[in-house]
Amino acid sequence: MMPTDGRAERANKKRELRRREILDVARAVFAEKGYHHTHVADIIEAAGIARGTFYLYFESKSAIFLELLEQLLVEVRSSIVGVDTSDSAPPVQVQLVDRIRRILHLVVENHALTTILVREAVGLDAEVDAKMREFYQSLHFYLKDALDNGKAMGLLRDLDTEVAAFCVLGTIKQLMEQVVMNEDGKLAADVDRIALGVLDFNLRGLIGR
Amino acid sequence: MMPTDGRAERANKKRELRRREILDVARAVFAEKGYHHTHVADIIEAAGIARGTFYLYFESKSAIFLELLEQLLVEVRSSIVGVDTSDSAPPVQVQLVDRIRRILHLVVENHALTTILVREAVGLDAEVDAKMREFYQSLHFYLKDALDNGKAMGLLRDLDTEVAAFCVLGTIKQLMEQVVMNEDGKLAADVDRIALGVLDFNLRGLIGR
Amino acid sequence: MMPTDGRAERANKKRELRRREILDVARAVFAEKGYHHTHVADIIEAAGIARGTFYLYFESKSAIFLELLEQLLVEVRSSIVGVDTSDSAPPVQVQLVDRIRRILHLVVENHALTTILVREAVGLDAEVDAKMREFYQSLHFYLKDALDNGKAMGLLRDLDTEVAAFCVLGTIKQLMEQVVMNEDGKLAADVDRIALGVLDFNLRGLIGR
Amino acid sequence: MMPTDGRAERANKKRELRRREILDVARAVFAEKGYHHTHVADIIEAAGIARGTFYLYFESKSAIFLELLEQLLVEVRSSIVGVDTSDSAPPVQVQLVDRIRRILHLVVENHALTTILVREAVGLDAEVDAKMREFYQSLHFYLKDALDNGKAMGLLRDLDTEVAAFCVLGTIKQLMEQVVMNEDGKLAADVDRIALGVLDFNLRGLIGR
DNA sequence: TATGAATGAGGGTTCATTCAT
DNA sequence: TATGAATGAACCCTCATTCAT
Numbered sequence: 001m002m003p004t005d006g007r008a009e010r011a012n013k014k015r016e017l018r019r020r021e022i023l024d025v026a027r028a029v030f031a032e033k034g035y036h037h038t039h040v041a042d043i044i045e046a047a048g049i050a051r052g053t054f055y056l057y058f059e060s061k062s063a064i065f066l067e068l069l070e071q072l073l074v075e076v077r078s079s080i081v082g083v084d085t086s087d088s089a090p091p092v093q094v095q096l097v098d099r100i101r102r103i104l105h106l107v108v109e110n111h112a113l114t115t116i117l118v119r120e121a122v123g124l125d126a127e128v129d130a131k132m133r134e135f136y137q138s139l140h141f142y143l144k145d146a147l148d149n150g151k152a153m154g155l156l157r158d159l160d161t162e163v164a165a166f167c168v169l170g171t172i173k174q175l176m177e178q179v180v181m182n183e184d185g186k187l188a189a190d191v192d193r194i195a196l197g198v199l200d201f202n203l204r205g206l207i208g209r
Numbered sequence: 210m211m212p213t214d215g216r217a218e219r220a221n222k223k224r225e226l227r228r229r230e231i232l233d234v235a236r237a238v239f240a241e242k243g244y245h246h247t248h249v250a251d252i253i254e255a256a257g258i259a260r261g262t263f264y265l266y267f268e269s270k271s272a273i274f275l276e277l278l279e280q281l282l283v284e285v286r287s288s289i290v291g292v293d294t295s296d297s298a299p300p301v302q303v304q305l306v307d308r309i310r311r312i313l314h315l316v317v318e319n320h321a322l323t324t325i326l327v328r329e330a331v332g333l334d335a336e337v338d339a340k341m342r343e344f345y346q347s348l349h350f351y352l353k354d355a356l357d358n359g360k361a362m363g364l365l366r367d368l369d370t371e372v373a374a375f376c377v378l379g380t381i382k383q384l385m386e387q388v389v390m391n392e393d394g395k396l397a398a399d400v401d402r403i404a405l406g407v408l409d410f411n412l413r414g415l416i417g418r
Numbered sequence: 419m420m421p422t423d424g425r426a427e428r429a430n431k432k433r434e435l436r437r438r439e440i441l442d443v444a445r446a447v448f449a450e451k452g453y454h455h456t457h458v459a460d461i462i463e464a465a466g467i468a469r470g471t472f473y474l475y476f477e478s479k480s481a482i483f484l485e486l487l488e489q490l491l492v493e494v495r496s497s498i499v500g501v502d503t504s505d506s507a508p509p510v511q512v513q514l515v516d517r518i519r520r521i522l523h524l525v526v527e528n529h530a531l532t533t534i535l536v537r538e539a540v541g542l543d544a545e546v547d548a549k550m551r552e553f554y555q556s557l558h559f560y561l562k563d564a565l566d567n568g569k570a571m572g573l574l575r576d577l578d579t580e581v582a583a584f585c586v587l588g589t590i591k592q593l594m595e596q597v598v599m600n601e602d603g604k605l606a607a608d609v610d611r612i613a614l615g616v617l618d619f620n621l622r623g624l625i626g627r
Numbered sequence: 628m629m630p631t632d633g634r635a636e637r638a639n640k641k642r643e644l645r646r647r648e649i650l651d652v653a654r655a656v657f658a659e660k661g662y663h664h665t666h667v668a669d670i671i672e673a674a675g676i677a678r679g680t681f682y683l684y685f686e687s688k689s690a691i692f693l694e695l696l697e698q699l700l701v702e703v704r705s706s707i708v709g710v711d712t713s714d715s716a717p718p719v720q721v722q723l724v725d726r727i728r729r730i731l732h733l734v735v736e737n738h739a740l741t742t743i744l745v746r747e748a749v750g751l752d753a754e755v756d757a758k759m760r761e762f763y764q765s766l767h768f769y770l771k772d773a774l775d776n777g778k779a780m781g782l783l784r785d786l787d788t789e790v791a792a793f794c795v796l797g798t799i800k801q802l803m804e805q806v807v808m809n810e811d812g813k814l815a816a817d818v819d820r821i822a823l824g825v826l827d828f829n830l831r832g833l834i835g836r
Numbered sequence: 837t838a839t840g841a842a843t844g845a846g847g848g849t850t851c852a853t854t855c856a857t
Numbered sequence: 858t859a860t861g862a863a864t865g866a867a868c869c870c871t872c873a874t875t876c877a878t
Binding site for chain 4: 599
Binding site for chain 1: 245342368369371372373375376378379380381382383384387390402403406407409410411413414415
């Protein structure tokens with residue numbers, strides 16, 4: 001009765017656009033006020049839509065937050081790529097500096113999103129909680145894996161990769177928090193200094209002698 | 210009007226006891242459910258007291274949480290003592306291992322409290338938020354100071370102490386989180402391994418070559 | 419975003435209607451039970467609306483009461499008009515009888531409202547208190563002014579207009595209270611007799627010989 | 628088993644003393660804050676007694692207020708005595724001035740009590756309400772009776788004594804309110820002027836030509 | 837008699853979600 | 858699809874009164 005003709009397509013596109021608009025607005029609001037202090041009223045007001053409209057696009061307050069969180073996690077994950085250890089690749093250290101820089105830029109550019117990730121740590125809806133935990137676990141797993149590889153390749157000293165992965169993860173989280181806390185990225189200039197410092201700290205912790 | 214005689218003293222003791230009872234119960238409930246999902250109703254039910262009784266001892270929900278938080282921070286702070294660098298003192302590294310052990314034991318023994326510290330990161334009442342932030346800031350400051358000293362004494366390499374302090378802080382926080390997450394402290398045995406691993410990681414990061 | 423078209427207009431009208439409905443119901447409840455014994459629950463039950471709906475239209479219990487009070491004061495004030503002393507105007511006494519009649523009719527017709535004004539004298543919310551006091555003060559001021567005029571025009575004897583204004587005010591208030599107390603306006607017929615009596619009393623008190 | 632011996636008597640006296648102390652304190656508190664804003668906590672704090680002690684002397688908050696109200700009404704009533712119309716008595720007008728003065732002094736001296744009478748008009752507990760209404764009714768009845776007498780004796784003109792009694796009552800109430808409102812009886816000096824003014828107003832209203 | 841800790845029935849208000857238009 | 862009025866379950870907190878000591 002309603003084939004996927006031009007009209008429906010256009011409708012879909014419009015719908016998708018609306019969704020994204022709301023998501024963007026909600027991201028900003030959540031970042032500014034935090035999950036619990038953000039009310040659906042705040043979002044719809046900022047988005048200029050009616051109460052009911054919100055529920056036309058999202059199932060609930062926690063659902064939209066979950067979606068934002070997922071978006072963020074995808075972005076973070078995609079920014080985490082392994083180092084290339086082939087002969088033709090640039091030196092590992094150079095690659096690592098690049099990795100850290102990427103993350104930092106992601107953090108700075110997605111101030112709002114990252115604020116969420118850092119601040120709304122745990123204690124929200126069960127589902128959000130689970131997502132969060134799962135993310136950090138996968139991150140830890142990824143790090144441990146990388147460290148195991150590095151160890152196998154003789155790049156790293158003989159260390160407890162599980163614990164070391166925790167440590168690296170901890171420095172990264174702290175780094176993000178630090179960047180997020182300094183509102184408006186006033187530190188801008190500092191970013192590079194901090195990035196290098198963190199990398200240096202971790203490399204020494206990992207490579208050792 | 211009523212001298213601090215035996216009766217009044219006993220009454221005071223009883224009152225103090227009751228307070229502590231409620232605090233203990235509340236700590237457990239907060240740790241289990243998180244700040245926002247803990248209702249005064251939960252606390253009074255768990256404590257077996259009436260609604261009004263709660264407000265006889267604490268001004269509000271946020272007040273009791275703040276008190277728990279302060280207790281925790283005091284304990285954590287007291288467990289953080291500098292190393293003794295006099296000649297007669299034990300080797301610095303031994304002292305540091307001891308420090309880490311202390312913190313870990315504190316964390317394990319105060320599972321509930323620490324859960325709060327780790328999980329309820331930010332976004333609660335403004336006052337709680339401030340307390341939290343202030344604590345981490347003071348911790349960072351303390352660490353930076355210690356590192357500056359170590360650097361001056363030639364114990365540490367030439368590093369960016371501010372950034373390094375962030376890194377150490379990050380590993381400590383992650384460590385606490387990790388311990389907290391593993392419910393019921395099943396890891397018990399692991400604690401020592403983790404403590405040593407973290408220390409090792411940090412020392413290498415700090416001392417370098 | 420939404421032009422004031424027919425739909426919006428109708429919505430506004432409906433909203434205004436609802437507001438008035440709640441106000442009417444609340445007026446009756448307040449009049450029957452008094453401010454302190456009227457709970458929001460009573461109002462919403464009588465209005466047949468949900469708890470939340472009440473707060474959609476009014477900020478608080480004291481806010482709706484304040485609004486009712488203001489309505490009443492406006493009505494009372496508008497019923498108080500000076501006498502016309504020009505030659506072509508009807509005799510002053512006739513005009514005055516008319517004034518008293520007006521007030522009495524207002525009182526009888528707005529039994530509920532007046533009950534509030536008379537009974538909830540003082541001691542409610544600070545704002546309500548202030549409103550009340552201000553009203554009676556302005557009434558006193560108005561009366562004194564009128565008496566001063568009358569004196570200047572030689573219509574009144576040489577009297578202490580400030581005190582006299584208090585006296586007139588007192589008789590009016592008592593009159594209102596009397597009418598209000600007799601529930602259901604049983605006195606109806608009496609109203610005229612009382613009005614004339616009060617006027618007579620005041621005129622003699624004011625004009626003297 | 629316990630004859631009304633010396634000991635018991637002394638105990639009774641002590642008890643009576645305590646009661647009066649609490650009553651005095653409560654009167655002041657009620658006058659300052661009004662009935663609804665006065666909590667039992669305020670009274671016991673001001674009286675320096677324990678919560679339970681209060682209920683040893685008074686059944687409830689409304690009971691103590693009722694008692695204060697009754698005290699006041701008794702005092703007011705006792706200050707209202709008829710005029711002596713025998714030949715040997717002083718002129719009626721002189722006597723009336725004396726009456727008004729008495730009431731005013733009562734009001735000024737019992738500022739707290741009168742405040743209660745004037746402010747807490749109606750709308751408290753049903754019993755308090757009834758008491759209040761009954762008092763004003765009896766006052767009205769008394770006035771009407773006096774006016775009827777005066778009329779019979781030819782002292783007053785031919786007037787509607789019922790309505791006239793309302794008017795007199797109204798001026799008296801307004802007078803009391805005015806005196807009460809001016810905190811701390813700053814008007815002191817004014818009292819006489821006002822008293823005379825009110826009397827003058829009423830006499831003219833009553834006697835007429 | 838005196839105490840004051842304990843009680844618990846409300847009271848006002850908020851806010852995520854639904855649903856008729 | 859869009860609207861926004863309506864809903865009502867919660868939630869925090871107060872305070873008159875009771876009762877064990």
